[in-house]
Every structure is written in structure tokens, then in C-alpha cells.
Amino acid sequence: MLRLVNVVGARPNFMKIAPLCDEIGRRGDRIHSVLVHTGQHYDESMNDSFFRELEIPHPDVNLEVGSASHAQQTGRIMIAIEKVFEEHRPDWVVVVGDVNSTMAATLVAAKMGIHIAHVEAGLRSYDRTMPEEINRLVTDALADLLLTPSPDANQNLIREGVPPERIRLVGNIMIDTLMRSLERAKTSRILERLRLEPGTFCAITLHRPSNVDDRSTLMGILGALEAIQRELPIVFPVHPRTKLRLEEFGLLEQTSGMPNLILTEPLSYLDFLRLYSNARLVLTDSGGVQEETTALGIPCLTLRDNTERPITVTHGTNRIVGSVPEVIIQEAFRALHDRPAWGGPPELWDGKTAARIVDAIEEASIKLAEASPVLRGAPAN
Numbered sequence: 001m002l003r004l005v006n007v008v009g010a011r012p013n014f015m016k017i018a019p020l021c022d023e024i025g026r027r028g029d030r031i032h033s034v035l036v037h038t039g040q041h042y043d044e045s046m047n048d049s050f051f052r053e054l055e056i057p058h059p060d061v062n063l064e065v066g067s068a069s070h071a072q073q074t075g076r077i078m079i080a081i082e083k084v085f086e087e088h089r090p091d092w093v094v095v096v097g098d099v100n101s102t103m104a105a106t107l108v109a110a111k112m113g114i115h116i117a118h119v120e121a122g123l124r125s126y127d128r129t130m131p132e133e134i135n136r137l138v139t140d141a142l143a144d145l146l147l148t149p150s151p152d153a154n155q156n157l158i159r160e161g162v163p164p165e166r167i168r169l170v171g172n173i174m175i176d177t178l179m180r181s182l183e184r185a186k187t188s189r190i191l192e193r194l195r196l197e198p199g200t201f202c203a204i205t206l207h208r209p210s211n212v213d214d215r216s217t218l219m220g221i222l223g224a225l226e227a228i229q230r231e232l233p234i235v236f237p238v239h240p241r242t243k244l245r246l247e248e249f250g251l252l253e254q255t256s257g258m259p260n261l262i263l264t265e266p267l268s269y270l271d272f273l274r275l276y277s278n279a280r281l282v283l284t285d286s287g288g289v290q291e292e293t294t295a296l297g298i299p300c301l302t303l304r305d306n307t308e309r310p311i312t313v314t315h316g317t318n319r320i321v322g323s324v325p326e327v328i329i330q331e332a333f334r335a336l337h338d339r340p341a342w343g344g345p346p347e348l349w350d351g352k353t354a355a356r357i358v359d360a361i362e363e364a365s366i367k368l369a370e371a372s373p374v375l376r377g378a379p380a381n
């Protein structure tokens, strides 16, 4: 029996683990898995609704670390997860994405000699001011099996000296969840609730520290929204970090002065899918939303100076516009009036990535067992 521990922590992990749990469940005769939730995200809108809608099994273990500074959050996860790994002695720890939970679990597993599979490996923004870039670099440096979503990720890893036999191009796991949820998202009543017609509104998400933690940057972005909402309504599901900053900086008044800017709580997966899949334009600083709009051909502007997902620009509908208000306004009007061309989703963003990932882990395990009858991670005697 192959023993896995799957680790999740924050909202963008949940849509990546859902199809993996399903695929592993289908192979239950030969794979035993334990789901660990670090508790990095914890409330109804950031956590519970995703487990429910995506039918993710209830976590076997919840570390309940909650919010804290990066060092404290990472440290708490490491201390707690070490005990879980000691108890379950997995052959592999499977980590996804680039959040603090991903890196913390990787550091502990590596020191315990447990093999690590990283889903969504090889993405690089080449911007080390982003906490996620640090998490990506550390995780990929330590992982034994690097499962990549696109060829550019393979190239990044090769450039960093990762042996090619550790890298497997498997495609984009988020798109598995997206494809299987499209039909169900039609049951969402979000457009009716907000009184919106398909194709007549924008959607925006914003939570990167670089955009929301600095008052003048956040104020500038709101200024751009002010101009855009004169043309068409903008729906803005507000991330908890962003809500906190809007309150702290006294900017809520500025938002309430815009009649066509609709602020909501963070939306559930199906509500958000129905929303953005019917939007005329999406503005975002999220990684996942750049990919989801590319998969569906929805025009997207990324309010950052770089992206770790360049395939969304070269093959998708994404444009990198930064956070300068005048540029955001200009690019938004350009995208509204001149819809970017779309040639279909990138290769291997086909809904079958979870199966390729579990195949890759099983194959790697067989190779390891052949190379050494005692797996790394098995207790030495």
C-alpha cells in the first residue's frame, strides 16, 4: 500500500486538492491517504463553502494554525505537522501551490526523509518581494517530484539545475475542478442576486500585499475603478486582507461613493465561477484567476508588474498592466472595446491532470522501490 499525506491550507489550495482526493480515492485498493488541513484559512467564506461545494473529504487532521505573521504561521505549521508525519510515516507528502502551508510542510518532510511531490511546480515571477515566490523557490528546491502545469515551468526548473527526471509536465489541476464544476455553476443565483445580465459587467479580485497593504496604491486602484464603473458595473468580492486595509486606511467611504461598484463578501467557488465566466472583463491580482479566465477565454487584466503564469499571456486572454491607475483605465477600455483573441485552453489543461499526477507518483514510487528496497522514510533498523 502506498501511503500519502496530502496537505492543504489556504483557499487557492482547495480547488487543487479536490480532484486529487477523488483520483486517489478511485485507487483506494493500493493507495492510502490522509488529508491534513493546516487551518491557514478558516472561516465560512474562505474555507467551509469550498469543502462543501467541491466535495472535498473532511480533513483527517486540522492543525488550526490560523492567521499570524509569516514566521509565526510557518513555524506553527512546522511544529504541528511534524507530529502528523511521525504518526502516519507516509511514503510521500503531496503539497500544492505556493502558500505558507506548502513550504512549511515541505521543509518538515524533507528533513524527515519523506518524499515530496509538488503540484504546480516551476512557476516563477522572478519577484522575491512576493512571499509566494519564496515559498515556490524553497518548495521546488526540496521536492523529489516536480509536477508542472506548463512548459515554461519545466524550463525554469531546468535552468535552476533540477534533474530532468524529477520533472513531469502534467497540466493544470485547477482546470480539472473548473471543467467538472461548469455545469453545476449554472445553478448559482449570484447574477440574479446582484441583478446582473451576462456580459454586461466587470469582476475584480484584489488581495496581494503589494496592492492592498500600501494606502496610496490601494487608493489609486480605487480611483481606476471609479472611472471604469462609469462605463459598466464592477463586482468586487472583498478578500479579508483587503477588507481590513480598506477599513484601516479609511477608504470605505471612497467605495460607497461609487454607485456602480458592488462590494460583496468573498464568494463561494460556484458563485465566483458563474460570476467571472459571465463577465465582460476580469481584473485581478490572483494567480488562479489568470488561469481560469485563460481556460474559458474571458478577457483578464492582471494588476501586477509580473506573472509567474506567462502562458496566460502568450496563449491566453491575460494582459499584465501593473497598478498605475491611468494604465489600468486605458487597458480596461481597450479590452472592453477590443476583445483579446483566444485560441482555446493551453495544452494539457484538459481536466485530466489529477490522473496524470497520481500516475506520476505511483511510477516514481515503483522506480524508488526498484532502486532501493528500503524506501527513504522507512524506519532504519
Ligand code: UD1
Binding pocket: 010, 011, 012, 040, 041, 042, 043, 044, 046, 047, 067, 068, 098, 099, 100, 101, 131, 132, 207, 239, 240, 241, 244, 287
Ligand atoms: C494567502 C496566500 C496567498 C493566496 C491567498 C488566497 C501565503 C503567503 N499567501 O494570502 O498565496 O493567494 O491566501 O486567499 O500563504 N483571513 C480571514 N479569514 C480566513 C483567512 C484569512 O479573515 O479564512 C484574514 C486573516 O486574518 C488575515 C488576512 O485574511 O488578516 C490575510 O490572510 P493570510 O492567510 O495572511 O494571507 P492571504 O493574504 O489570504
